[in-house]
Amino acid sequence: MLPEGVVVEDLEGPESEVLDERYDFDKLIEMANEYSNEKYPDLHINVSKSELKTISSQLWDLDVNRAGSGDIKINLQGKTPRNNNEDGADETLFSFVNEDLLQKETYRKMIALFDNYQPDLRQEERDTDEMNVILTKPVLLKVFDFLKEKGHPFASSKKEFRAQIRKLWFGRFSRSKSAKNNHIKDTSAFEHTFIGELNRRRVSGMHNWVRYYLLENDENEQIDYRGHYFSMKEDIVVVSYKWKGKNMKKIGGFFVGTSPEYEIAVYTLCFLVKRGKSCAITVNGCPVTLITHAWRQENDIFIDHIYPKIYENGQCVSN
Numbered sequence: 001m002l003p004e005g006v007v008v009e010d011l012e013g014p015e016s017e018v019l020d021e022r023y024d025f026d027k028l029i030e031m032a033n034e035y036s037n038e039k040y041p042d043l044h045i046n047v048s049k050s051e052l053k054t055i056s057s058q059l060w061d062l063d064v065n066r067a068g069s070g071d072i073k074i075n076l077q078g079k080t081p082r083n084n085n086e087d088g089a090d091e092t093l094f095s096f097v098n099e100d101l102l103q104k105e106t107y108r109k110m111i112a113l114f115d116n117y118q119p120d121l122r123q124e125e126r127d128t129d130e131m132n133v134i135l136t137k138p139v140l141l142k143v144f145d146f147l148k149e150k151g152h153p154f155a156s157s158k159k160e161f162r163a164q165i166r167k168l169w170f171g172r173f174s175r176s177k178s179a180k181n182n183h184i185k186d187t188s189a190f191e192h193t194f195i196g197e198l199n200r201r202r203v204s205g206m207h208n209w210v211r212y213y214l215l216e217n218d219e220n221e222q223i224d225y226r227g228h229y230f231s232m233k234e235d236i237v238v239v240s241y242k243w244k245g246k247n248m249k250k251i252g253g254f255f256v257g258t259s260p261e262y263e264i265a266v267y268t269l270c271f272l273v274k275r276g277k278s279c280a281i282t283v284n285g286c287p288v289t290l291i292t293h294a295w296r297q298e299n300d301i302f303i304d305h306i307y308p309k310i311y312e313n314g315q316c317v318s319n
Contacts, residue, residue: 045150047273049280055146056281059266062138065106067257071098072234074256080227080240085248088227093239094213106134107210110194110260114211117191131260135162139265152272168268173295173302189303193267194260196243203241203249207307208263209256215243232310232317235284253308255283266290267306275301283308286316 073096078088102111109131134140135158147155154164169190187197196206206212215221224242229251231237238253255263270279270290279290288308295304310317 045147045152045273047150052273052280053282055142055269056266056283057285059139059142059262059269060282060284062142063259063262064138065104065259066262067098067101071101072096072257074234074237076228076231076237077225078227080229086226087224088240089225091225092216092223093225093228093237093241094216097213102210104259106131106137106260109133111210111214113190114195114214117195131264132162134261134264135165137259137261137265139259139261140165140268143265143269146269147272150273154272165264165268168271168303169264171300171302173300189306192305193303193307194263198243198247201247203243203247203252205305205307206243206249206252207254207305208260209254209258210260212241212254230310230312230317232286232288232314233284235286236288236308236310238310253310255308267292267303271303271306278309284316287314 072094074093075089075091075095076093077091080086080088101107113131144155144158144161147161153160155161170188172188174187191197192205194206194208195211197204212223216223216225221243222245224245226240226242229238229240234256235258236253236255238251239249240251241249243249266281267290270281271292271294273279274290275292275294277292279292281288281290288310290306291309292306293304295302
């Protein structure tokens, strides 16, 4: 039987507070994914590699609110050695962002949610207004049509699809052991993925470029960009930074310039068709892997975390 509340965190190892040291980390990943797949077999559909590449390419092309040429300039600077704490950057990651981009409707809706959450774990989160507007955008409608054609139960109707999107991204659950013991629902997939969380001097999640950019430009947040590992056409970066002076993100990847609706769409697609497995997609003509993990709690399944992964010697990747 899988221990309840298993967490598998990014590339940095398990949360020591949540995982009992009796359990092997890699084995827990396997157990968590096998359990969720066995408990909810009707949620799985057969999607071939070629179909995933085709639909993900279509989603990229449909992202009409993505940043245009010249809207964003990033300054990668030095490489960050993987196994030490050297600082490879003196300046910020983002050297320019056309902030007119952030005034588009879905960006404004997302940014308005950022202040509704507490980044520290073990604090009760409140229900929040979701970005219902994203469900009207071409990228989400494309995901709905694809899942409906495949017979996925979450896409039996647009009403059902909206309800499941809300639950997947904004449904609250307890991530830390102490929060669970005290009946505190301290997290959601949206908070973890798009906003980021702090726990034991570590940054957990935060795989959204808009969030990172806004924090980087707020002196009170004390974002210290420390360099990069590699990037892919500057559409995806893998970087290292500190937040609020002491909380370290040793390695974290996020898209750059993509719209909120694109990220919700492609992440939802991969979670629903490849939950707990690597999801091979195409981004701007290049191969990218999305890593997905599920969280089981109170006989339900939530998105634990999901993020893009690129490989050092992969196609389109710059070191």
